[in-house]
Amino acid sequence: MQSLRRRLPSIPHPSLPLHRNFVDARIPWVRDRALDHVVEKERYLLPFLSLKDHFLSSSPSPPHSLPLSSITPLKSQLSLPCRAVEFVRLFPSAFTETLPAPPLPPVPEIRPTEELLSLHEEELQAVALSDSDVADRLLKLLMLSPSRRLPLRLVERLRWDLGLPGDFVRSVLPKYPDYFCTSASKSKHGELDLEVVFYRRDLAVSAMESYAKRTGEYKTGSPLAFPLHFPRNFKLDKKVRTWLDQWQKLPYLSPYESGSHLKPKSDLAEKWVVSVFHEALSLLIGKKTEKSNLVLLGEKLGLPPGFKRAILQHPGIFYVSNKLRTETVVLREGYRRHLLVEKHPVMDVRYRYVHLMHKGKPAGTRGEKKKTASVDEETDAQFDDLDVEDREFDDYGGDEEEEDDDEEESDDDNYGDIEVCDSVSKGLLGLKVLEGR
Template identity: 30%
Template sequence: MVTQLVKFLMKHPHHLLVVVRSKTTSSQYVASRTRDPTFEKLMDKYKNLLKVIAVQDLILANPKNPSVSLEFLSRLSQKLHLNRGAASFLRKFPHIFHIFYEPTKSQPFCRLTDSTMDIFHQESEAINASLPLVVDRLVRILSMSTSNMVPLRAIFKVWRELGLPDDFEDSVISRNSHLFQLCDAHEPNTHILKLVDLLPSNNLTAAVENWRVMECCKEDSSVDRTVIRFSFKHGYPPGMRLSQNFKAKVKEWQRFPYVGPYERMGEKKRTKAGIMASEKRAVSIVHEFLSLTVEKMVEVEKISHFRKLVWNRFEYKGFVPRSPRNILFVNQGKTTYCFSERSL
């Protein structure tokens, strides 16, 4: 085909036509997205929280002597993204970290302050008290899976976001053997978490259904129940330019029926309506997943570990442009986070 085109252009030079195809790269797409100043400021502060948690985990890794040397932290400063060094980072948070000199080892060490240790113990007690809620979250995640199975490594990626205890394999999975089962996967050194006792889909209600009921039950409610039946709570970032065509597409998308996250989807149709239904189902799954997290937010890289079992690659990539701020994406450096509208 290319050879024939070259021969044609050589025989007919006056027909020469240069066609330049425009291509939008992923970085250009991210740069062109409308930014929400509130969430941008939040993520700017949130990155420091992640660094604090990483150092805290290293300190608490030794329960007998919860401390770590500054020399050890300095060696890990690049991996922990401590750009100005470990000592400079620790001094920025004197209410969290206490630097002291250990005479027996002749080097400075770091430990958590007493107030920080009290907060840590309170968090541990709160997690242990919410174990029934944690079990329900795992059941819901497995119920959204088409096979009622999820790789255990995917759960490990989001254990903190789901409010799981650090020993959840023993305290949650093993103690609820009537619900969960660990199976060997085809790959070596990998396990699959399986839901043993399947629950009927009508026993599980998506979080967005509660919002729809509240909207319909308001005294001054003027919403059409036939419209809100498949709608999501949504808004637009400040300063976003909205064309009439875009508003019409959003309104059409909100009215469009879809299969809920806990319902089984039938045969997928490659029609325009079938594709839109698959994309909207993907939105409902991600929305429900975010509602199960403690802070109603999760890193996109972490949630992507569930895409092959909960939604396929096409659906995962397709839900982004059709979910105006009921799922919000915020970039912080090389990391992208997605927020549920319940966190707004």
């Protein structure tokens, strides 16, 4: 293994302060409905694919049918949002319910449709073709760590976002013995770490540096500004804007270099932290992940105290969506409105799954949504009840702006209605609508 990361030389700029000159600025939070839709449209996708995989593994031979009674107890096993039978019946274009021919007993059977099976084959091909690409992404993620290792449990949490298959420990890691190895954790007894075997210097180039080198002359350590994409109606205080302009002109420190020599809570340290999060999100095929995953990653990478605020202090770089009862951090430059700028083959197949999930909805579905409690409305209410200091950002923007955004998003993908299986719906199997018009 090559030696651990070298220390970057200090590159002060004579006209710019390296310490914070606008301390703990409060940055407003403005809802971005396009990026909220990015998060919302994958609702139920993971349990849907888990159920699909269960069908194909439990009944590997065509027609892959299973008795209705056999899928009933699968709710907790597959993390389904409602009873397995009800969940299956939400997707008539993906699963069909039939009765076996006599003399077999008339026990209903569920089987995947030909369209679902066809998509499954395309998914397998996409995963196989992107195998080396995903391995490089995983290697780069490990290379961000000063110790060149991360807990295997954390990697498993990021598996979906990295595009790794569910059995990646058995199917991917053995193919790259020169990249990865597992070893006993140094911090937790009984835990395993995933470790870098060979540090590839040619991969230790961040997305920011790579873009700068492609578009112009760039010298390591020179100032490099992050692309900023503010939402509509976003207003920034003049003092904050001045601070941001100066912060952008600070030297760019690669996330693959050590920032341990930087003074904590300095502007330069914050720019390095932002570069680490920017690179981590760039490595994910969907350019987003739950905020809790980024926080755990930051802790394991040894980022300086207060690193979480860097996510919220830079809304032009990161967007934090509170949809689906969680906080999801989205890399703004990865999207043009609700569409990925660079669509990974695995993401392309996932979006086609989403489209299939919303096809063939039964008549009357749209009308039922008014009778059903909206989980998203309840979630927004919960966030509104939280103290602003706890959330670390302000809800900035009103209903009038959201109505305008609704009209603007009328060209969204044709995703039909999907109903929310949730206890707050008082027993009704309702739908929270992701309307594609």
